[in-house]
Amino acid sequence: MIEQSNHTMRQGTSDDLLSSKSNSKRDTARTTVVVVGASLAGLMSALALSRLGLHVTMLERSDRKSRTGAALEVSEGLLERLIGRHGNVGTDTLPSGAQAWSDVHAGLRAAAEADPNICIRSPVRVALVDQDERGAWVVAENGQVVGGDIVVGADGHASVVRRHVAPERPYAKFAGYLIWLGLVDEHPIRSRPWPSNLAILYERNYCLNAYYLPGAGGALGAGKRRIGWGWYDAGQNDLLRGTGCLVGNIVKRTLRPDKVPGSTFDRLAAEARKIWPDPWREAILHCVERREVIGTPVAEYMPERLARGRVCLVGDAAHVPSPMTGRGFAASAQDALALAEALERDMLVRGVKDALGRYEGKRLKAARDLVMSGQSFSRSFVRDHMGFYA
Ligand SMILES: Cc1cc2nc3c(=O)[nH]c(=O)nc-3n(C[C@H](O)[C@H](O)[C@H](O)COP(=O)(O)OP(=O)(O)OC[C@H]3O[C@@H](n4cnc5c(N)ncnc54)[C@H](O)[C@@H]3O)c2cc1C
Structure with a gap:
């Protein structure tokens, strides 16, 4: 049996429910999203989608998070852009500038935990993903099934969700x-x-x-x-x-x-x-x-696609550039914002699948360019190493 991801029961998918624009406010609030992975890309996506009134369930395999030494550049006003003007967290939750990975994670997590539209469940390790015309769902390793209108893969470079979206090239x-x-x-x-x-x-x-x-x-x-x-x-x-x-x-x-x-x-x-x-x-x-x-x-992972039907990818699940680019976090933030924008524009009128297609259209080229710039560093770095020991 599929457990609905929403905090309440759901009686249909958003495409069924959102066919009439006059019902948009009520219907948007009933749309449910399952986000796999509650790290930076997942948290930013959940916050951006919650701003539209969508209910988001996040599934995270781990409670522990630490990455010694990695630093990220947080752009000015990022949290405000993700949560809109009406968020109930202070701007000091996520200061801008160079920040430790763990501090950025803590800030985003605090914002998500304060958001009544977001529910974070862990430890839940997702094993596979599937979809049909009416919805999409994930199956956890313990057999639990969690479904919604949309599944967002934010599960990092070894993404399980990517295996569903891009089965022809699933691995970084x-x-x-x-x-x-x-x-x-x-x-x-x-x-x-x-x-x-x-x-x-x-x-x-x-x-x-x-x-x-x-x-x-x-x-x-x-x-x-x-x-x-x-x-x-x-x-x-x-x-x-x-x-x-x-x-x-x-x-x-x-x-x-x-x-x-x-x-x-x-x-x-x-x-x-x-x-x-x-x-x-x-x-x-x-x-x-x-x-x-x-x-x-x-x-490294060079994407050919970012969405398939009702399932899409953000962050390192979608594209893995070398850390030398220093842009993985910024790209993840752009994914979250572009996904929310595409759903806001297209979901009510054209449906979830078209909206995710628009998201892919908006982000794919920029993501590929980023990965390519990292690859050129990687190739010359490895070549220089071989040359040094030749
Ligand atoms: C060493 C290093 C240095 C970096 N330095 C920079 C930098 O200087 N600047 C910059 O902008 N970016 C940098 N990055 C990249 C940046 O950290 C990422 O692009 C960004 O944090 C987005 O990561 P993510 O949330 O997509 O993935 P991750 O952080 O990998 O998160 C994936 C999440 O999904 C969870 N998960 C995975 N599988 C499952 C599953 N099956 N079920 C449930 N949950 C699951 C994981 O536990 C994890 O919490 C660096 C990355 C690395 C590795």
């Missing part, structure tokens, strides 16, 4: 390198100066990004901030395969600190001492000595 592929990520409080780092914004350094066959992030409570004063860094390294593929993080050319998981051999940490420290200047060297050594470093294998 390993780009040939990983990023070592670390995050450290600024106060124990003695070397100065730190960059005012983002530093990008190339040395030998490596690339290093380093950036300031606000400290605890959003502190921006010197000595109170945090420093994030990402070290691109194409020499760890055997380690990734040996630890099961990489199977064939499919990325399975991030390399956690307890899976990084001591000899690898020693080599990272030796390399850092040799090639990176202070203050980056000091920050990296600080993290390496404390074993507070993760290795994220980089995946």
Whole structure:
């Protein structure tokens, strides 16, 4: 039996219900959306769809979330654009500028939890997705079935929903390198100066990004901030395969600190001492000595489509650019806004499927261009690494 995703019972799909524009207000409120994945893209999409009056159920496999060191650029007024003028969360919930991944997630999650149209359910791991003329639904690993008018896949680079939308090319592929990520409080780092914004350094066959992030409570004063860094390294593929993080050319998981051999940490420290200047060297050594470093294998996915019938994709489920583009989060925000705009324009008159087709038309080319720009970095980075060891 299909459980309706709405907080209340539903008696038909939006296409049935929304055939008359005169009923639009009531009918929009009855439209139900199932969002798979309650991370950044899922939360932004849920907030944008709730603003239209849609009821959103989010299914998330995990309660835990941490990604050491990854930083995101939040554009001015993003939360206001997602939730409209009438949201009941303060603007300080999601400050603009460079922010830690975990802080952005916490801000969006707080906004979603305060929204009566959004219900977040976890842990629920979705195993498959299907649809017919009247609706779409997901089946969780525990056999639970949750249905609605629309299913949105926001389930990241290894998306299950993508297998339904693009069965001919369902998987993101390993780009040939990983990023070592670390995050450290600024106060124990003695070397100065730190960059005012983002530093990008190339040395030998490596690339290093380093950036300031606000400290605890959003502190921006010197000595109170945090420093994030990402070290691109194409020499760890055997380690990734040996630890099961990489199977064939499919990325399975991030390399956690307890899976990084001591000899690898020693080599990272030796390399850092040799090639990176202070203050980056000091920050990296600080993290390496404390074993507070993760290795994220980089995946890429070039989309051919973003929607099929009543099911669509947003964020990394839809397109996976190299993190070197620094645009994955912004692209996810654009997906959320474009999806809401397409549904607002077309759902009542032309129906859900046409609206999702409009969403795809609006976003596909920009998403492909973004992935392509990341691929050109990836290719030259991996080629340079091979050349270095040839
Ligand atoms: C190392 C790294 C660095 C990055 N740096 C930047 C940067 O500097 N700037 C930038 O803009 N972007 C960056 N990005 C990209 C950015 O983080 C993402 O594009 C953005 O956060 C959108 O992610 P997402 O929500 O689509 O996917 P994810 O964050 O992967 O979330 C997917 C969610 O779906 C859940 N899920 C997965 N499968 C299922 C299932 N079967 N059932 C239920 N739930 C499921 C997961 O638990 C997770 O919560 C970086 C990414 C990485 C990996």
